[in-house]
Amino acid sequence: MYELVPKTDLRSAYIPDMRAQDILMPVAAGLCCRPGGFHIDPVRPVERAVITHGHSDHARAGHGAVLATQETLDMMRLRYGDNFARTTQAIAYGEEIRLGDVSVKFHPAGHVLGSAQIAVSCKDIRIVASGDYKDAPDPTCAPFEVVPCDVFITEATFGLPVFHHGLAADEARKLLASVALFPERAHLVGAYSLGKAQRVIALLRAAGYDTPIYLHGAMEKITHYYQSRGIDLGELRSVKGVKKADLAGTITLAPPSATSDIWTRRFPDPVTAFASGWMRVRARARQRGVELPLVISDHADWDGLTATIDATGAGEIWVTHGQEDALVHWCTAKGLAARPLDLVGYGDEDEAEAPGGEGAEA
Amino acid sequence: MNRFAELLDRLAYEPGRNNKLRLITNYFRATEDPDRGYALAALTGALSFKHAKPGLIRDLIAGRTDPVLFALSYDYVGDLSETVALMWPKASLPLHNNPPPPTLTEVVTTLRTLGKTELPKQLARWLDELDETGRWALLKLVTGAMRIGISARLAKTAAAALGDKDTHDLELMWPGLAPPYLDLFAWLEGRADKPVNRDPAPFRPVMLAHAIEDTDFANLDASDYIAEWKWDGIRAQAVSGRDQHGNTQVRLYSRSGEDITGSFPDLLPSLRLQDPFAIDGELLVLRDGRVQTFNVLQQRLNRKVVSPKLLKDYPIHLRAYDLLGEGDTDLRELPFAERRERLEAFVSKLNDPRVDLSPTIAFDSWETLRAARADPSPAGAGEDAEAVEGMMLKRRDAPYLPGRPKGQWWKWKRDPHIIDAVLMYAQRGHGKRSSYYSDYTFGVWTNGGDGEQLVPVGKAYFGFTDEELVQIDRFVRRNTTEKFGPVRHVVHEPEQGLVLEVAFEGLARSSRHKSGVAMRFPRINRLRWDKPPREADRLETLERMLKADSAKQAAAVERY
Numbered sequence A: 001m002y003e004l005v006p007k008t009d010l011r012s013a014y015i016p017d018m019r020a021q022d023i024l025m026p027v028a029a030g031l032c033c034r035p036g037g038f039h040i041d042p043v044r045p046v047e048r049a050v051i052t053h054g055h056s057d058h059a060r061a062g063h064g065a066v067l068a069t070q071e072t073l074d075m076m077r078l079r080y081g082d083n084f085a086r087t088t089q090a091i092a093y094g095e096e097i098r099l100g101d102v103s104v105k106f107h108p109a110g111h112v113l114g115s116a117q118i119a120v121s122c123k124d125i126r127i128v129a130s131g132d133y134k135d136a137p138d139p140t141c142a143p144f145e146v147v148p149c150d151v152f153i154t155e156a157t158f159g160l161p162v163f164h165h166g167l168a169a170d171e172a173r174k175l176l177a178s179v180a181l182f183p184e185r186a187h188l189v190g191a192y193s194l195g196k197a198q199r200v201i202a203l204l205r206a207a208g209y210d211t212p213i214y215l216h217g218a219m220e221k222i223t224h225y226y227q228s229r230g231i232d233l234g235e236l237r238s239v240k241g242v243k244k245a246d247l248a249g250t251i252t253l254a255p256p257s258a259t260s261d262i263w264t265r266r267f268p269d270p271v272t273a274f275a276s277g278w279m280r281v282r283a284r285a286r287q288r289g290v291e292l293p294l295v296i297s298d299h300a301d302w303d304g305l306t307a308t309i310d311a312t313g314a315g316e317i318w319v320t321h322g323q324e325d326a327l328v329h330w331c332t333a334k335g336l337a338a339r340p341l342d343l344v345g346y347g348d349e350d351e352a353e354a355p356g357g358e359g360a361e362a
Numbered sequence B: 001m002n003r004f005a006e007l008l009d010r011l012a013y014e015p016g017r018n019n020k021l022r023l024i025t026n027y028f029r030a031t032e033d034p035d036r037g038y039a040l041a042a043l044t045g046a047l048s049f050k051h052a053k054p055g056l057i058r059d060l061i062a063g064r065t066d067p068v069l070f071a072l073s074y075d076y077v078g079d080l081s082e083t084v085a086l087m088w089p090k091a092s093l094p095l096h097n098n099p100p101p102p103t104l105t106e107v108v109t110t111l112r113t114l115g116k117t118e119l120p121k122q123l124a125r126w127l128d129e130l131d132e133t134g135r136w137a138l139l140k141l142v143t144g145a146m147r148i149g150i151s152a153r154l155a156k157t158a159a160a161a162l163g164d165k166d167t168h169d170l171e172l173m174w175p176g177l178a179p180p181y182l183d184l185f186a187w188l189e190g191r192a193d194k195p196v197n198r199d200p201a202p203f204r205p206v207m208l209a210h211a212i213e214d215t216d217f218a219n220l221d222a223s224d225y226i227a228e229w230k231w232d233g234i235r236a237q238a239v240s241g242r243d244q245h246g247n248t249q250v251r252l253y254s255r256s257g258e259d260i261t262g263s264f265p266d267l268l269p270s271l272r273l274q275d276p277f278a279i280d281g282e283l284l285v286l287r288d289g290r291v292q293t294f295n296v297l298q299q300r301l302n303r304k305v306v307s308p309k310l311l312k313d314y315p316i317h318l319r320a321y322d323l324l325g326e327g328d329t330d331l332r333e334l335p336f337a338e339r340r341e342r343l344e345a346f347v348s349k350l351n352d353p354r355v356d357l358s359p360t361i362a363f364d365s366w367e368t369l370r371a372a373r374a375d376p377s378p379a380g381a382g383e384d385a386e387a388v389e390g391m392m393l394k395r396r397d398a399p400y401l402p403g404r405p406k407g408q409w410w411k412w413k414r415d416p417h418i419i420d421a422v423l424m425y426a427q428r429g430h431g432k433r434s435s436y437y438s439d440y441t442f443g444v445w446t447n448g449g450d451g452e453q454l455v456p457v458g459k460a461y462f463g464f465t466d467e468e469l470v471q472i473d474r475f476v477r478r479n480t481t482e483k484f485g486p487v488r489h490v491v492h493e494p495e496q497g498l499v500l501e502v503a504f505e506g507l508a509r510s511s512r513h514k515s516g517v518a519m520r521f522p523r524i525n526r527l528r529w530d531k532p533p534r535e536a537d538r539l540e541t542l543e544r545m546l547k548a549d550s551a552k553q554a555a556a557v558e559r560y
């Protein structure tokens, strides 16, 4: 005998065979949780948004209610102003709250300051939407935590076995060796303003570089926010108004697109560096005219993605934004149920950032 | 190997010559013998071993990776060696047993003697031991595909800088040196005397000319110069000398010092003389005493086998410009006028139809010379005028100096082809120019179905001054109609747009270009801010030039 469940009862607690797809499903606005009445990282304005981290493709303005970590909320406020949402609620790592018929718990994603994986549990099914994540050490944010689950939703930005990010500390040493070899030139490091730039600075400090580091105007606000959260970045200076000759032998951090713009003419014979996981592939680095590629990424590399999938113990893997094909193939070959989610609107921040009006003059 | 790999990696991205030099010199300073010597050999192309075929590399990776993942990766990366270097799985060796990565010396010396069947296993072992960059460099080295934009000259200059020595000195001794150049580095570091060049027929670094501009003539006195034709052949040095057994050695070198003796056996008997000598000249194909065009000469280039038929149909010839050495005397310090006299005597004494003298051009003013350049035939070039590329002006008192010394030799090329074209697209340049739009695609008008339209005919990134670059850059930024990645579409309407005067060396048919023609060496000659785009040239003009060029070439071939 089957019990007939009327449609209106879908949101009631009494559902005998809840499937993962009924808990979270991809819709045009993003990942939708019907039983919880919210969307995760919606790309269009929605009534209730749960947000993984502060990068602009995940954290957009215009939602009704927003649930995110304090840092993510602060970053949204910095970018969009005070009225970026009608109401906000901060949640800490490890904190669990009930939303409709599901419970939601935040875990560190190790991607940028305040970034979180969101575990959505309903009955005995747990789905983890990991947003963007990396399992490599990063002194500027809480370390990634493996969350055992039934369904793991993973990004695939670097979802090809050619991507091995290596040790970020080695890349910092490479940059410092170049500064030592070319003391009369300025070193200009393209790095995404939120997260990557601060991590590069922290890496340089860890490598023993203690002279002031210069900042492009577009990254000052967010970097000062990092400092206000207690992240030690040493002495930082605005590059605005500094004489060309005084920039010899210095390091300046700038948004990636600024490093190939007129803006660079203020530097003495600049060495153009770029900190990104894409720098592993020569054609990508050459395409951007990069002279000193630094393989430093805020996303997991191939080994990181596959090791994480293994560690979660999930039997089902949903793959979003990036090189889905290869990762789905790898999962299938391991006997895991895997499918691409085909969500649109999420990109790779390294390729996305424009310096903006403030930046061009900074 | 990893350190050498790091150097290659850095050089591959560094556009500036001086910065490249600094990187290489720094490597030589920080690296021990004999590794740095083998690195110098690798950079100067002096290493020889049998290269591994791409098929071997493919087999190695196929046995270690999932084919679907490999295909997706290769498709993304686009380069076999790089894909393999990045994808190569970490060796599952016990940690305490990890062998150190191979040194460059180990790789080079092993490859020299390794049998073909042992190669795959050895390569796999090295790939296990190296990191990503190391694997990439290793694969580039063993497949012989190490193209990193470094000339042999640059590598030698970097080595010379290690000891604050003149590259010229190093070039002089180079033919007598061999990898790993222990004696060279010992001298550069002041630990030993200068290595003696025991090569009986060494290469002398060549002297090159600057291109002359119209404005230069005002500062030059015609009576200080000797003029001769610039022949469109291959600059070469013919050297003869005796080895320690008293046997005569004859060698032909390209202008970069590459030994090209083997390609021109038909010339050697004429050069096998009792006394040593060194001639700077031009290799040309002569038929019935007439100089053939470069297109004809091309048949003799890059041939693995020089067949008797080739020798008969394309007889090679040396046209002498200069005499650098005679007997045991080095003539290079003498003034050109004196060397020229000795050369005339030498060639006339030699009296060989395969070797002749490059004639000088009589002139009393720059105006006479300008007329001769415009029409070489009545000015002495006669029926060889087609093979005249321009003129050389050499100071009478100039010694023979390596490189391109200022104000000594000038080349004055014949007028190139010139058209007015319209700027259509612009792309960012590289390196120093990466913040400017400095690569320009330009087009000419044609009637294409739905009326008058511009069709792209070429791309240029040379010829303009820094100031003009800034002007064009500004124009591009203000007149962009669309952006596609790094490319900007620039306004190109009949009344709106920028006309570029483009100079080029010649035209060829091309199926790769929509216009059907391709330019040789196009460059921006002038900016025509004064000209509206509608007055730019038409495709028909290029078609006419192309026909005229092909007719000349055909005539040159039929003459035989």
Ligand SMILES: [Zn+2]
Residues within 6 Å of the ligand: A053, A055, A058, A111, A132, A349
């Ligand atoms: Zn992100």
